Amino acid sequence: MVDPKKPTLSKMKWLLFLLSHFKIPMIGFVRPKLLFIDDDQVKVRIKLRRRTKNHLNSMYFGSLAVGADIAGGIHTFYHAGTIPDKKLSFAFKSMNAEFLKRAETDIIFECKEGGKIKQAIIDSSQSAERKNIQVIVTASDLKGEIVATFDMGVSVKMI
Numbered sequence: 001m002v003d004p005k006k007p008t009l010s011k012m013k014w015l016l017f018l019l020s021h022f023k024i025p026m027i028g029f030v031r032p033k034l035l036f037i038d039d040d041q042v043k044v045r046i047k048l049r050r051r052t053k054n055h056l057n058s059m060y061f062g063s064l065a066v067g068a069d070i071a072g073g074i075h076t077f078y079h080a081g082t083i084p085d086k087k088l089s090f091a092f093k094s095m096n097a098e099f100l101k102r103a104e105t106d107i108i109f110e111c112k113e114g115g116k117i118k119q120a121i122i123d124s125s126q127s128a129e130r131k132n133i134q135v136i137v138t139a140s141d142l143k144g145e146i147v148a149t150f151d152m153g154v155s156v157k158m159i
Helices: 009-023 025-030 061-080 114-127
Strands: 033-037 042-046 088-099 107-111 131-140 146-158
Touching: 009 025, 009 033, 009 061, 025 061, 033 061, 042 061, 061 088, 061 107, 061 114, 061 131, 061 146, 114 131, 114 146
Parallel strands: none
Antiparallel strands: 033 042, 042 107, 088 146, 107 131, 131 146
């Protein structure tokens, strides 16, 4: 049975579209595609094209950062909708990136820390305090090889 409070993939794609066109235009510029989302995991793809390339024909650092931003942050919107009558205040506090090889194909960004984000949102809604957590995002090429890892500090507060 489907939980009516839980957003569907199509609803989250629509939310990403609205966010990228009205709130954060840089996201819209690189045109990410939300491939998968559930309680624990999210996958986002950014295609390697003229807008996302650097002078070495690999994915530009800014495009990689946008992909990590989405993969690390979309779970906050996914889980925040399950708490009624509260608004989400969400921001990234830090990011540590390690680039392992050049990203010369489309890149899939994956975050498997949805449970950790959900718990931070629940804790924040109960205590009315800001909660800070670290989430890991991996960026893989089409061969499945990891090209970069991102350790991102996420700060959430339910108000």
